[in-house]
Amino acid sequence: MESSASIRRKITLNDIAAGCGVSRATVSLVLRGSPLVNKNTRARVEDELRRQGYVYNRAAANLRRRTSSSVALVLNDLANPFFAEFAAGVDEVLAEGEFVTLLGNTGESAEREQAVLGSLIEHGPGGIILSPAEGSDARHVLAAVGTQTPVLLFNRELGGSLPEYAHWDRLMLDNQRGAKLATQHLLEQGHRRIAFFGGHDDSSSVHQRLDGYREAMHEAGVDVLPHWRVETAPTRMDAARATEQLFAHDAAPTAAVCYNDAVALGLMLGLNQRGIKPGEDFAITGFDDVAEAAFSTPPLTTLATDPRARGRQAAQILLARLRNPQADATTTVAPVTLVIRESSAHPPRS
Amino acid sequence: MESSASIRRKITLNDIAAGCGVSRATVSLVLRGSPLVNKNTRARVEDELRRQGYVYNRAAANLRRRTSSSVALVLNDLANPFFAEFAAGVDEVLAEGEFVTLLGNTGESAEREQAVLGSLIEHGPGGIILSPAEGSDARHVLAAVGTQTPVLLFNRELGGSLPEYAHWDRLMLDNQRGAKLATQHLLEQGHRRIAFFGGHDDSSSVHQRLDGYREAMHEAGVDVLPHWRVETAPTRMDAARATEQLFAHDAAPTAAVCYNDAVALGLMLGLNQRGIKPGEDFAITGFDDVAEAAFSTPPLTTLATDPRARGRQAAQILLARLRNPQADATTTVAPVTLVIRESSAHPPRS
DNA sequence: CTGAAAGCGCTTACAG
DNA sequence: CTGAAAGCGCTTACAG
Numbered sequence A, B: 001m002e003s004s005a006s007i008r009r010k011i012t013l014n015d016i017a018a019g020c021g022v023s024r025a026t027v028s029l030v031l032r033g034s035p036l037v038n039k040n041t042r043a044r045v046e047d048e049l050r051r052q053g054y055v056y057n058r059a060a061a062n063l064r065r066r067t068s069s070s071v072a073l074v075l076n077d078l079a080n081p082f083f084a085e086f087a088a089g090v091d092e093v094l095a096e097g098e099f100v101t102l103l104g105n106t107g108e109s110a111e112r113e114q115a116v117l118g119s120l121i122e123h124g125p126g127g128i129i130l131s132p133a134e135g136s137d138a139r140h141v142l143a144a145v146g147t148q149t150p151v152l153l154f155n156r157e158l159g160g161s162l163p164e165y166a167h168w169d170r171l172m173l174d175n176q177r178g179a180k181l182a183t184q185h186l187l188e189q190g191h192r193r194i195a196f197f198g199g200h201d202d203s204s205s206v207h208q209r210l211d212g213y214r215e216a217m218h219e220a221g222v223d224v225l226p227h228w229r230v231e232t233a234p235t236r237m238d239a240a241r242a243t244e245q246l247f248a249h250d251a252a253p254t255a256a257v258c259y260n261d262a263v264a265l266g267l268m269l270g271l272n273q274r275g276i277k278p279g280e281d282f283a284i285t286g287f288d289d290v291a292e293a294a295f296s297t298p299p300l301t302t303l304a305t306d307p308r309a310r311g312r313q314a315a316q317i318l319l320a321r322l323r324n325p326q327a328d329a330t331t332t333v334a335p336v337t338l339v340i341r342e343s344s345a346h347p348p349r350s
Numbered sequence C, D: 001c002t003g004a005a006a007g008c009g010c011t012t013a014c015a016g
Helices: A003-007 A013-020 A024-031 A039-052 A058-065 A081-096 A110-121 A138-145 A175-188 A204-219 A236-247 A261-273 A291-295 A307-323 B003-007 B013-020 B024-031 B039-052 B058-065 B081-096 B110-121 B138-145 B175-188 B204-219 B236-247 B261-273 B291-295 B307-323
Strands: A070-075 A100-105 A127-130 A151-154 A169-173 A194-197 A255-258 A283-285 A302-304 A331-334 A337-339 B070-075 B100-105 B127-130 B151-154 B169-173 B194-197 B255-258 B283-285 B302-304 B331-334 B337-339
Touching (some): A013 A024, A070 A081, A081 A100, A081 A307, A081 B100, A100 A110, A100 B081, A110 A138, A110 B081, A127 A307, A169 A307, A175 A194, A175 A302, A175 A337, A194 A204, A194 A261, A255 A261, A261 A283, A261 A291, A307 A331, B013 B039, B024 B039, B110 B138, B175 B204, B175 B283, B175 B337, B194 B204, B236 B261, B255 B261, B261 B283, B261 B291
Parallel strands (some): A070 A127, B151 B169
Antiparallel strands (some): A100 B100, B302 B337
């Protein structure tokens, strides 16, 4: 690296061509690994490339070739460890495929999602991986991204519906099966009065998990009482506050399938405050397997979703789409795994 | 949006110009908001832009103007909530400044860091925000990024040293002051035998926190015994395993300043296993204020670093650098705040 | 106020 | 095997 040269302006193919007496075209062929170039010429060019500290300008190449080497990753909540892991998985696979990740975080705001998509699309991503903000709808997303750029929808559906929307690939978690597994596990421990605790009913993932819970209860021939459904915001604090509602009526539950781990951990807090020992007097399951689940007191039975693997999977689906834009849209439902820990490992006590 | 048109090829300035009978140049001026354009012409062009569903090609504009509208964000561990929050803060400010975030995750591998930087630099970022992988060194980073692209170093220093390296901006946490505050707090509670627990001595942040701890002990006139320093990997499990080393000698500590929250939570685990009640029989402080700290049993006294605010700050420093490339390099030390909870709120008991 | 022309850094038929 | 030429989608002096 010639520091005197590199401090001034960027080195281009012209500099390399001039530096070793060949044409720009030949240097380009060398860079792209064409077999047409003479061995000797290639060596000479490669030396010169190194000598001048050449940096490939991928944007210029993309412009000329009408290709893209980026993928936009638009997340509803990057600060959530689940999505952070997901992003790490996406980036891992994209990087292997020589793509760069354009990051956008919407913070659960449909309005910001519009702005973020509108800005990212100007950078010409080859595709978009979108985990929608709450309340985001298909028409707005489509208006922002157009019909040229393939979209992979992760984690939730959009509101509204459009013909184009049906052509997008999807990667969803198996929410229904997960909640069913958790419910069946509690039934096997001997519980019959099982609540479904936390989350708001208007969310598509809450809906799916409720379905799984109901299905398991139905198959076991257990009637579900209305007060076994307690809605909360999907946060620890709100769940802790709502704990009392579980015990406000007769036939109080002896166990709860929680919407997610945050809610389950909040319920533990609320139970402790009432002198009820989670994992001894009351059985609990969560959903997500956050880092804390293995270390809570008691450790939390939950459903592992392996967000990093989901990220890798999402990137693979999108890369496949870029290779074959005409293929039919795919819907992938990712499996979730029941992880049994002490919070649920006992028969009913109350 | 004409779906028949938009399905085929991308709309360019030429299409718009042809569509309303002006030149490409005029359309460009409209797009860039030039005051030169006649009001009427502007309105006509803007209509046509909307009608054809034009999407600005920022890459082409950047090529022509020799500018960049992206910033690379290279993180040692995106899956860590601290860095995920940091990334969210960075992205927030960059988006406001009309920049897009190019994400790269190195997973704490210096080798991957090389590859990631080499790949990102080809996309022509205006600058790079780098939170180095462990063991990353200045020479390799400089070789990958060259001398043209400004770098902001976050969180840790690189190994090795080079003249160019000194010209990089820095944003570091006030590790020393944080550990000093924690130590002083324990001293005020009446503790004298205070350990420094966890982390490896070859890490620059461990080093700085140890310095703060020693400074506080020295100022209080308390001699530090060698066995009050226990090294561990900065993880919960390793910390739990190492707990016994605190009590292997006479004059065992009654409190510990922990390297970070993960280590502090692990120490709680280890203490509980030995029948020692953290927060009653033994005082503990952490560092980071992870989400879990407020909910552990007992809640953990720790140092809040506000990673999202750090991210915003990092982006602001880098944007300032892009506006003024010639300004002197800056070093910013971000404050940390002691958050007192129950894990440390008592005098020595043993 | 508007248009013709040159050029950002690359790639790719096409000749030779 | 190599070079001259055209062109990706923009911007920007420069004329008029």
